[in-house]
Amino acid sequence: MYVGGCWPGECHYTTEGNYHALGTMLIVKKLLKHIGLNPERLRLEWVSASEGIRFAEVMNDVARKVKEIGPLGKGEGIDESTLKFKLEALKNILPYIKLVERERLRVPFNTVEEYNKFFDSDEVEKIFQEMILDKLAVSEIMLLLKEKSLTSREISEALGLNSTDVAKHLSNSVRQGLVRIDENQKVLLPPKMKEQARA
Numbered sequence: 481m482y483v484g485g486c487w488p489g490e491c492h493y494t495t496e497g498n499y500h501a502l503g504t505m506l507i508v509k510k511l512l513k514h515i516g517l518n519p520e521r522l523r524l525e526w527v528s529a530s531e532g533i534r535f536a537e538v539m540n541d542v543a544r545k546v547k548e549i550g551p552l553g554k555g556e557g558i559d560e561s562t563l564k565f566k567l568e569a570l571k572n573i574l575p576y577i578k579l580v581e582r583e584r585l586r587v588p589f590n591t592v593e594e595y596n597k598f599f600d601s602d603e604v605e606k607i608f609q610e611m612i613l614d615k616l617a618v619s620e621i622m623l624l625l626k627e628k629s630l631t632s633r634e635i636s637e638a639l640g641l642n643s644t645d646v647a648k649h650l651s652n653s654v655r656q657g658l659v660r661i662d663e664n665q666k667v668l669l670p671p672k673m674k675e676q677a678r679a
């Protein structure tokens with residue numbers, strides 16, 4: 481996918497939209513990589529209205545790269561049902577990701593280099609892990625539990641998460657009333673949430 485914008489500092493409008501787009505792109509690339517998709521599928525290029533030849537070159541290069549990578553999921557060796565599951569879990573937390581981006585990851589830098597350095601930092605990695613990837617793991621757990629009750633071990637195996645992380649996510653989810661654990665140690669959605677999940 482190609483996203484184009486004015487060259488930073490050269491936009492006719494007084495917004496910082498191209499920098500916000502850059503920050504968003506860097507977050508989305510991290511998410512794509514995390515769910516197993518090639519982040520090179522997504523590309524941001526600066527092209528002004530007067531650069532028709534550059535625009536054509538960029539579009540040809542984007543098309544070549546996507547063709548080289550292959551069909552979505554298949555090019556990465558992800559089967560269709562797994563890809564659909566991962567994308568649905570991600571879609572379910574998009575409003576939350578936007579909030580994290582706005583409150584914690586929107587920075588007032590003036591160069592592309594500063595943005596790249598910030599988004600490669602340990603600080604952002606920690607925010608990304610604790611505030612986004614943990615929420616994504618809970619979203620995946622909820623999707624699994626829509627189908628049937630599972631033990632924490634079954635959840636761990638299905639999602640490829642270690643048992644400590646699953647226990648942490650389940651403990652937080654029980655405290656928030658998102659899941660409950662029955663007498664057979666099966667994790668399940670409360671009846672009310674199960675009805676909402678099916679709607």
